[in-house]
Amino acid sequence: MKEQKGQEMKRLSLKDVARMAGVAPSTVSFVLNGKARQMRISEELAEKVMAVVKKTGYQPHSVAVNLRTGQSKTLGLMVESISGSFFAALARVIESEADRYGYHIVYCSTENNAQKGGELIKMLSRQQVDGYLITPAAGMEKDIQQLIAHKRPLVLMDSYFPDVAAPHVLIDNFGGVKQGMEHLIDRGSKQIGFVTVDMNLVQMQERMKGYKETLRSHSIPVKNKLILELPYDGDKEASVRKIRQFIQSNKGLDALFFATNYLGILGLECIAGLGLKIPDDLAMVCFDDHDIFRLYPPGITVVQQPIDEIAKTAMQLLMNQLDKSQRALRKTKLELPGKFIKRGSS
Amino acid sequence: MKEQKGQEMKRLSLKDVARMAGVAPSTVSFVLNGKARQMRISEELAEKVMAVVKKTGYQPHSVAVNLRTGQSKTLGLMVESISGSFFAALARVIESEADRYGYHIVYCSTENNAQKGGELIKMLSRQQVDGYLITPAAGMEKDIQQLIAHKRPLVLMDSYFPDVAAPHVLIDNFGGVKQGMEHLIDRGSKQIGFVTVDMNLVQMQERMKGYKETLRSHSIPVKNKLILELPYDGDKEASVRKIRQFIQSNKGLDALFFATNYLGILGLECIAGLGLKIPDDLAMVCFDDHDIFRLYPPGITVVQQPIDEIAKTAMQLLMNQLDKSQRALRKTKLELPGKFIKRGSS
DNA sequence: ACCTATTGCTAAATCGATTTAACACAGCCT
DNA sequence: AGGCTGTGTTAAATCGATTTAGCAATAGGT
Structure with missing residues (x-):
């Protein structure tokens, strides 16, 4: 309590602790780092050091430790x-x-x-x-x-x-999409569209592959007309317009698979805008869950990532x-x- | 390119740069920190130092800087x-x-x-x-x-x-709620409920105050029955149940003001569950916007925070x-x- | 010619820890 | 007694920078 007076009240250093305990800085360091045994510090001294540490609430200066040890x-x-x-x-x-x-x-x-x-x-x-x-x-x-x-x-x-x-x-992107696609096929969807994003990364390629291969394995032809690839950094309005157009220009379309939750949300906006009923007019599955999908009536089927x-x-x-x-x-x-x-x- | 051989290829230090430039470490430090002028380092030397720095791509070791300067x-x-x-x-x-x-x-x-x-x-x-x-x-x-x-x-x-x-x-919590409440009153809502959370922080108190005072300023009596305070850490299901019960037990209720977006989302779940139509059966305003509120038909009126x-x-x-x-x-x-x-x- | 200023740069201390090498002392052996 | 081994502890080097104080050398003043 009496230490409180100085204007800036400098931080306690290991040296200070050493002085207060009447030992060398190295000794304090050894005790604090559990190397007391190894360095043959006597029980007695170790306890004395620990007592001072506890009393003062000393905390090592992590930047100094970092510099010395190279571990941040x-x-x-x-x-x-x-x-x-x-x-x-x-x-x-x-x-x-x-x-x-x-x-x-x-x-x-x-x-x-x-x-x-x-x-x-x-x-x-x-x-x-x-x-x-x-x-x-x-x-x-x-x-x-x-x-x-x-x-x-x-x-x-x-x-x-x-x-x-x-x-x-x-996540197993391929397997995830496959699961969703199998489900759509099982429930009788015949024309399944795939909305994805123009991002040159492996997870997107895998999702696309999941779409195509699942169709093939069910002997359903893959039609490019049923695939929509949006630009990653396109503005939202433009994307919404493109999805709407995509839906309108595919007459027999009865289901949509969205490759990301962002796309799925845009999709919801379009579908609502077009006055279509989910799932009767159009079924929907989305990759990657989102709060909205739980809530938005009637609830959107998803492949959830194991975050x-x-x-x-x-x-x-x-x-x-x-x-x-x-x-x-x-x-x-x-x-x-x-x-x-x-x-x-x- | 020729430096690449050693197994561990230690990081370049300021000292190394100094040696390579044929000057003292302090000189390098001054040059790098823009104190060359102040320290009267000749243009010529300064340039020599900078040349080495650029060639080697030297980057100061920020932990060391941090230790010395006390700025992280x-x-x-x-x-x-x-x-x-x-x-x-x-x-x-x-x-x-x-x-x-x-x-x-x-x-x-x-x-x-x-x-x-x-x-x-x-x-x-x-x-x-x-x-x-x-x-x-x-x-x-x-x-x-x-x-x-x-x-x-x-x-x-x-x-x-x-x-x-x-x-x-x-955000101006009081003013925000007031704005939303005035709007509800303007549109003719007579019995406005307020759903808030049991969190002992000033922003919640202000929101509550906004609710009560706006009513008072319109000479509408504040009824405790119309206020629901949920526990912060109550589980979701329990909260949903309480909100549902709250709605059902207030017969004339024609509008709800939710004090946080989390509550608003729970509210949506209840309202959907009860088969009520927004805004005809029940109007709704929520404090703090959320993606869901933009999308969820017919769109939820909110007070958006100026994030x-x-x-x-x-x-x-x-x-x-x-x-x-x-x-x-x-x-x-x-x-x-x-x-x-x-x-x-x- | 002597003294003081100024210029241009560097040596050395410092930040707060860890770690290696060394030191003093005791006990044991021959 | 001298040499050796162990014990318990510490001095000093180090990590990589910044900064203060100081040192030569040149310039300016009288």
Whole structure:
């Protein structure tokens, strides 16, 4: 209590603790880091040190520790955009997992811009993050490759690059779409449209493949007229117009599969605008769940991403890499099954 | 290219640059920090140094800089939950603003738990963040007060504590609700219910006050029967049941004002479940917009929060505090007007 | 010619920890 | 007694920057 007077009341340092306990700084360090045994510090002294530490509430200066040890206990989390529901949910789980492992999160968003992504990676490196959790944007191949080349601990989520051997964990996109498509076919939909986005990433290719191959395996011809690919950065109004036109120009259309929840939401707007009834006039299935889909009458059938598992698995893969004792699991590639949730729209 | 051979290829340090340029480390430091003039380093030498820096692509080790200068160029962002749409949107803007000012973000979520919030503040302090951006949870008064006492740069968002003189920026809750209520009264709603949440924070009190006073100013009696306060951490099903019961037990009820978007969404579920038509059977206005409200037929009227302005203003207040030249603006308290958006539900 | 200023640069201290190498002292052996 | 081994503890180097104080050398003033 009596220490409170000085204007700036400098932070307690390890040296101060040492002085107060009447020992050397190194001794305090050993005791605090559990190396008392190893360094043969007597029980008695160790206790004396701990007493001072407790009394003063001393907390090591993590920046100094970081400088000396090279460990920042910080992870870089880079998502497409924190305001996307999928990424926000992912971030939430990642944060709490990181906390469990004693790590902090510095986060940033690529906004699906490879250049910005590259700069952010540099920024994270400068910040000395111990590891990277990234949902990559198209065009970030080089940056990821560099991280791998520099042996930086890294896990990709949501997507990956076939040519870059980086550990990654994501939903089984192909299988997820297949499940949804089988369902539509089972319920008798004959003309199933596919609305996707022009994003040159593997998850989108897989979803497309899931659409086409499921049709083929049921001997249903794949018609290009039934596939709509929207530009990623097209403005919303334009996309809505295109979807509307797409629906109108396909007369026999009786079901739509949307490749992302963003597209599905746009789709809902169109369908409502056209006065069509779901599922009677048009059935609908969407990849990636969203609050809206639970609520919007009559409820939209979706393939839900296993966000918890993705986040937890990614953290585990990253922790494995950080744990120097057990290197080796570099090339781990995981695809987790999605959860098909049938609602009123199909 | 020839430096690539060594196994671990250590990072280039300022000392290395100095050696390569044939000058002292201090000289390099001065040049890099724009103090060449002040320190009377000759143009010639400065250029030589810069040449080496450019050729090698040297980047200062930010942890070392941090240790020496005490500036981490990092801000702590603490929200209620990153997966909430309001907070996610806020985080998004904050991040890009921080970037503009050359700061990074360490983020964490309180999950509306004061204890967790307190621990996270400690964590952020240990991490040496330069400033704090916080949406406080009930019960964090002491923690905030401590930060103020320690003169840590800080801005609260979304809420504040009347007894703690901390800079804060948030929507004008009272005015926002008033606007929505006036609208309902104008359109002829006679029995307006108010659904709120049991959260002991000023923004909720203000919303409640907005409800009550608007009624009074129109000489409409405030009936407790028309007010429903749900527990914050009650489970979803229970809340839905309570709202349903609330609607059923108020016979003349012709409009509902929901105090948060989460409540509004639950409300939609109930209303749909009861088979009521919006706005004919029941009009609806909700505080805080959400994607769902735009889409859900016939569109839900809302009071939208000025998220961009809140974030930008908060960053500005924080930057003012960090800019040692112009201290003084400690007690800044800002309430920004919300935007009333009329949709089909009223 | 002597003294003071100015110029141009660098040596060394510092931030707060970790870690290696060394030191003093005790006990045991021959 | 001298040499060796172990114990318990600490001094000093280090991480990579910033910053203060100081050192030569040249210039200017009387």
